[in-house]
Amino acid sequence: MCIRDSSMLGLLITQEGKLDLDSAEGSARGKNFLKKLEELALILNIDPADRSYRENFSRPYKALYAGGPLCYLTEILDSAQERLPFIIVNSEKYVFSTNVLISGDKLFSAFIKVKDALRDTYYM
16 A cells, blocks of 8 residues: 655655555556656666676566566566565566676665655755
């Protein structure tokens, strides 16, 4: 259940103070926010990190990344937020390596910094 609507950025926050990426509305808002971040990165010509590792993903897992050149996923952001050691895709469990977990921590930390910078700059 969401108690705070972070509508200035289009995100929902749960009672626990976490991003709501699980409910239908929270997920839709999260996807929209991530899509806008992707558009901003493309406009600013920010070189993306190497994504060649995705070539080794299984077919079902690769299907998640068919949405765009950067393809930020709420499922990955939520896993990073929850610090889960695995993700389930199409009923198949994928266990994250230590490197993936560390990268997830960095990803979520960077996401929070961007979110807070936008809030602090445009919604003082």
